[in-house]
Amino acid sequence: MRHALAQNIGVMRRMFASPLAAFLNILVIGIALSLPTGMYVMLQNAQGLVAQLSGTPQISLFLSMNAKTGDIDTLRNQLAQHPAIASVEFVARDHALEQLKQSTSLADVIGGLSQNPLPDAFIVYPKSGDAQALDVLRNELAKLPKVEHAQLDSAWAYKLEALLKFGRMAVVILASLLSLALIAITFNTIRLQILTKRDEIEVSKLIGATNGFIRRPFLYFGAMQGLLGGIMAWLIISLSLALLNHQLKALSELYASQFVLRPMSLGDSLSLLLFSLYLGWLGAWLSVARYLSQAEPR
Template sequence: MSILFSSRASGAKASRVNPIQRFVMFFVHHIRQAVFSLGELWRTPGSSLMTIAVLGLSLTLPTTLHLLVKNVQQISGGFAKAAEINLFIRDTATPQQVQSLKTILEADSQIAGVRHISKEAAMAEFREASGFGAALNYLTDNPLPDVLVVLPVHTEPAAARQLQQQLEKERIVEFAKLDLEWLQRLDALVLLLQQAVVAIGLLLLSAVLLIVSNTIRLSIINKRDEIEVMKLVGATDAFIQRPFLYTGLWFGVFGGLLAFLVTEALLWWLRGAIASISSLYQSDFQLQAMSLHEFGGLLLLAILLGVMGSYLSVRRHLRAIEPS
């Protein structure tokens, strides 16, 4: 209460000082109100900690889902082979024609790389993988064709299909094969996760707004007498609501930090299990943590939610309080 009255008195003196002093006093005044609001949280630790915990844990789920989607997109890079186009060459094609086509394809801007699998290399690989062994020696001719494995730059299903149809028109190509099922399943999974993040995030963010708004409403009710006295001495609604807005800001700061810590704890807990699975598949995949940019976005979102929830509550309930 004393800080509010002293701030009011400071505002009355500000009209008699020069613009530079007024500018400095403006920031000093806001800093004092911000510190006062932080002290109010300290004086009511029970309700404050409860609000911060609910806000932080509500932000943890969409944040964790966002990181999950980011890591799934990272894994999708390992499925680039699903977009490989296998060009089966006609038996009548000469080695010079195959090499010429390979050179032309490597110069195409739509193609990231081309690999040639000769008939002999294909037979050797088949001999090792099939287990037939010496039985294949009775073949008089090698039935396997030369294959050009083409990796598109754009691995989206539509772009890969279009490139496949284009390459099938080459004169020495018998037919082209493209496995789109993995790409379509992966795209569907990522899209589902993205939609889940948006839906769950909107629901939880709405809940955060209601929780912060209700907490500020209770604070306004508890300080009803002080607010009435301040209005009697001429304080405006904008002046009275400022400490409550700073309270919402502090809720956002501490809630965002809590969400970050809980999310990092969950990722640390999952890293051991993911490392075990990666070792079984001889993969070097590592779970990506939250970047500095994402941490800043999380903290900013939490602050905006805290201030917005406080503003909605203050604007609604402050007008209803008038000195009797």
Template sequence: MERNKTLREQQEFGGRGANVRKRGMTSGFVVYLLRHAQTMIYALGQLSIRPFSTLMTVAVIGIALAMPAGLHVLLKNVQTVLTGWDSAAQISLFLHKNTKEKSAMNLAERLRQRPGIASVDYISAEQAMEEFRKLSGFGDALKALDENPLPPVLVIHPAVTQQNPVQLQTLVEELRKNVDVDLAQLDMQWVKRLYGLMDIGRRGVWVLAGMLALAVLLVVGNTIRLAIQNRRDEIVITKLIGGTDAFIRRPFLYTGFWYGILGGIIGFILVELALWVLAGPVNNLAGLYNSNFRLGGADLITAGSLLFGGLLLGLSGSWLAVGKHLRAIEPT
């Protein structure tokens, strides 16, 4: 009996000890979070003490973030215009001269059923000659011809999903195998130039983003360096009473955090403001071409990238600056 009682007491004591340890771990984690929250609010308060210098730094970061983001949004709008332009690429199928109109119409109908083709226009030999007579200015000379030398033509408009140069070339090769087709022609050079310019634009955005990201790192790093120098005596005293480098580093890291977040917000506002200024002229130009195109703004991915990019650059710049300059400050 006494032995069983002793075992029960040990189990109860062990259970109470486990609960105490669990509560201790929970309370320690809560204290850890509270300290970080206090430091975060303290860093924001330090920035609010110097509103003008803070605004200048945040504005520089915001402009640096807004430039590549704005170009990215404009490039997406240009891409929307180009992919939505059905006549961006046309394939002309010149049929054999002896092809009957009924055979040409049947071929056009079969091609319209293909998923990669948006529409097919049939131009008869007579229509082609009449158009050539009007545009060329050789109307009287053409009357001397014994027969019409122009063949019937099928003008094919590929679907939007088939506007890629590789897909277009594959489509042309397939159409060329038709027995009624004498020549299949596609202005691939124009399409390749178009996509080449788009690729240059995309790479230009990444190059500009990289250069401006380096500029943001330097701006944040220099700002944190000045803050460390201004609080040198405070840092020395903190180290003398036993403060660790991690404890001293924390408020400076949160300062970089706030610089990055506020810079991302300013960058997003600048992008939206620039698009708002451009929206009116762009809408007027689209109206002249009977288009319903409207300039699109920054989406959630772009906004999130601005905030996350600003946060990452702010933390990275402050971490590099603190890691370099904090080691140079030691009590003497």
């Protein structure tokens, strides 16, 4: 046990024997890992936003400008009895204008209008959230008399969802490629380490060291380098999020909303560290295995 400890300390000493080289390696690994992880964090945030916005799908029915009160009542009854509709909300044109004046900074522009440009509208809450059923319902409602336009409000959310799927795939590809890069970096670092330790390996083998004994310090080194790279990636992401949130605060104040990028969750952070540790270990293992298979005395 104490020997293993001594070996560990030896690894550390070796690492800090050339601190600049070690730091550069860790930085490269950190940057390589932070790219897909950062993208992943952004996607998580976007996904949260989509879930928030598209939680209840709704269809907006804009009536034609010449719709009379009678037409509106008929339509209200028709909608209320429709089997696929959960509830209906009527938004009178004057009310809509009033809301618009309050919620945005367009009050001045609206005040200058000679007449209300907004139509009367129904907001329909369908029972089903299924994309296809919503589409069928939207088409059906669009054909009702006095309905000028039927808009599925959550359509954009579905488009965004598709976009997110695309983004997730991009993250997977990027993560795979950069994981390979991490393995390659470790492989090469360990290969160089082995070259400087060739004498030690040879002597150790000649006096009865198992391959496991020879492998161990290099595996520690690889895993340690991977872990430090993971910590570096975490710091890069956390710092970037803090900087982005600072800017985002000003931006979201302009839009009168409260949107902040959430940092990485504890689970995601731990996964990142474990994954980077494992990749470093794997790179080292491959490197030592390759060397040992060549160095075996015949």
